[in-house]
Amino acid sequence: MMENFDKKTENGCYAAINAGMILLFVSAGLVARFQVDLHNVIPTCYFYRLTGYYCPGCGGTRALVALLQLHFLQSLRCHPLVVYTAAVLGAFWISKTLELIIGEQIHRMRLKPVYLYIAMAVVIIQWIVKNGLLYAKGIGIENVF
Numbered sequence: 001m002m003e004n005f006d007k008k009t010e011n012g013c014y015a016a017i018n019a020g021m022i023l024l025f026v027s028a029g030l031v032a033r034f035q036v037d038l039h040n041v042i043p044t045c046y047f048y049r050l051t052g053y054y055c056p057g058c059g060g061t062r063a064l065v066a067l068l069q070l071h072f073l074q075s076l077r078c079h080p081l082v083v084y085t086a087a088v089l090g091a092f093w094i095s096k097t098l099e100l101i102i103g104e105q106i107h108r109m110r111l112k113p114v115y116l117y118i119a120m121a122v123v124i125i126q127w128i129v130k131n132g133l134l135y136a137k138g139i140g141i142e143n144v145f
Helices: 007-033 046-051 060-068 072-078 080-102 113-137
Strands: none
Touching (some): 007 060, 060 072, 060 080, 080 113
């Protein structure tokens, strides 16, 4: 059975998630305030341009933009790791915050290495499926937006 990460690692993850959430909210606020069109700033993947194949991370930026706009299905279609990461880290963040507010008497989510293994499996599976769909059926992620 997979062991939990130690308390020091969990506290470090919690601090990183808090910093990331602050950065995310500030960025989203600036994008909304200055009405930036994020669709024009999504870079083209160099690996894709060079080989014609998607890299394991292709679609991640599009998925993040779709998730920020609350388009969950589009985000899943572009790169499911973004939604998976948001769900796992969100659940961990909420449970850790409740533990800090209420105390140790709640049963909260613990970070486990299995979550990383699932994330790696998601990346590999989506990479194979995306490239398979691109070359078998001509379906690409560029058509999402």
